[in-house]
Amino acid sequence: MLGLIFVSLILFFMRDKKMGWYVKIWVLSVNFVLSLFHLQQSNWTFNLSESFLCWDSMSSVLVVLTFWISLMMFLASQASVKMAANKVNAFAFFLTSLNMILLLTFLSSSILFFYFLFEASLIPTLLLILGWGYQPERLQAGMYMMIYTVMASLPLLLTILWAASELKSSNMLVTPMMHNILNLKCWMWNILIFLVFTAFLVKLPMFSLHLWLPKAHVEAPVAGSMVLAAVLLKLGSYGILRCYQFFNFQIYSSSFFLLSLGLWGGMLTSMVCFRQIDLKSLIAYSSVGHMSLVLAGILSGTTWGWGGALALMLAHGFCSSALFSLANYLYEKSHTRSLYMSKGMLMLLPALSLWWFLFCILNMAAPPSINLLGEIMIFPSVIFSSSYLVPPLVMMSFLSALYSMYLFTCSQHGGSPKFVKPFSQINPTSFTLLFLHWIPANFLIFKSELVFLWY
Structure with missing residues (x-):
């Protein structure tokens, strides 16, 4: 991992104005290939000063995802930033700095270091939204994101400082018997769970704490939406898993309350998807539904x-x-994100409609995707936790298929709008980008043992 960090630092300080964009794409590709060699690590390794950086197989998987999505962000922004000469150097700098922050976040073994990096990831994301957003409302969206996440993380900081002073250590690799050391009562542990998890539930986001996400997605550029959905939301679930290990939490009534609220809220957000007329807003609300399943699997x-x-x-x-990415391509051709106006794309560009179909069925967990594997593993764990959670679980599975079909039929079928000029070509880089998303999402099912290696 030292090699990955060293190469990422070189990438961060690179300032070549002419070839810097393409050099960074190649360096990210090399980093991605190097990170693949660490996927088989089953134990914690690489201690730096015993409390600084470490990794196990879970963090290695997320590091690979970070490099992969960072590479895809550069490819997706080729036309809107590089070809349009839209502040290229600043854009590349913010992307590489965000990649560096996320890499160190997933490799951090100190919970204090993890917290500060967790918060630092907001800054490049906010600057991407403000600098390359589409509409004047991006300032309000950035304000929503900052207020939600910063205010919710203050109780987490106080709890981390208190626990580190009690344990005389902030190392997440040490999993002490927290119940014996802190000697808290049951109601105190319930309050502690709320204090610790609030910041991560906002980032996840859980229903009732999710209002910042659709606003941020709608106003963000395509690279901002990609990293926000693909990596930054995973910081919430990753933080919950790490704090479960560090604080040695057990199943309390507050955990079951959050589990129930997450599932019933996920069902409600799945219903809200049918009321959306903005393409990116619909995809953002579907992310809330999927991440509520992740929360249910963790809290089980x-x-x-x-x-x-x-x-x-x-x-x-x-x-x-x-x-x-597909929503961005549709917006570039039709200049609108309205589902009522973007119709009949099947007649204008059938090749892109094929990719819409492939990713819509992937969104509804069709085989052989790892989405299906995750749902098959989460469903019995939640059902055995409580039989009262079966109705929202069944409805979420049904509604996810329903709004995925709704998304496909609204955008691809119907008569073509009169204001759209005929077009029949799209940049080959776009098809490469979509192909590089589809391949790992389906073929990682053959490496399903990766999800068990880190126990």
Whole structure:
């Protein structure tokens, strides 16, 4: 991993104005290939000063996803930023800095270091939205994102400082018997769970804490939407898993309350998808539904639930990133994101309609995607937790298929709008980008043992 960090630092400080864009694409590709060699690590390795950086197989999987999505962000922004000469150097700098912050976040073994990097990831994301967003409302969207995440993370910071002072260590690799050391009562543990998880539930996001996400997605450029959906939302679930290990949480009534709220809220957001007329807003609300399943798998407290959560995090990263890329291509051709106006694309560009179909069925967990693997593992773990959670689980599975078909039929079928000029070509880079999303989302099913290696 030292090689990955060193190469990422070189990428961060590179300032070549002429060839810097393409050099960074190649360096990210090399970093992605190097990170693949660490996927088989089953134990914590590489201690730097015993409390700084480390990785296991879960963090290695997310590091691979980070490099992959960073590479896809450069490819997706080729036309709107590079070819249009839209502040290219600043854009590349923010992307590489965000990639560096995310890499160090997933490799951090100190919970304090993890917290500060967790918050630092907001800054490049906010600057991407403000600098390359589409509409004047991007300032309000950035304000929503910052207020939600920063205010919710203050209780987490206080709890981390208190726990680190009690334990005389902030190393997440040490999993002490927290119940014996802190000696708290049951109601105190319930309050502690809320204090710790609030920041991560906002980032996840859980229903009732999700209002910032559709606003941020609608106003963000395509690269901002891709990294926000594919990687930044995973920081929430990754943080919950790490804090479960660090604080040695058990299943309390507050955990079951959050599990129930996440599932019933996920069902409601799936219904809200049918009321959306903005293409990116519909995909954003579908992300809330999928991440509520991830939350359910984590809070079930079972091995299958945690493995299914990791598989679903990967699947959602590839699928949502590709859907936002497709929405951006549709917007570039029709100059509108309205589902009422963007119709009949099947007659104008059937090749792109094929990719819409492939990723819509991937979004509804069709085989052989790892999305299906994650749901198969999460469903029994949640059902065995409580039989009262079966109705929202069944409805979420049904509604996800329904709004995926709704998304495809609204955008591809129907008469072509009169204001759209005929077009029959699209940049070959776009098809390469979509192909590179679809391949890992389906063929990682053959490496499904990765979700069990980190136990």
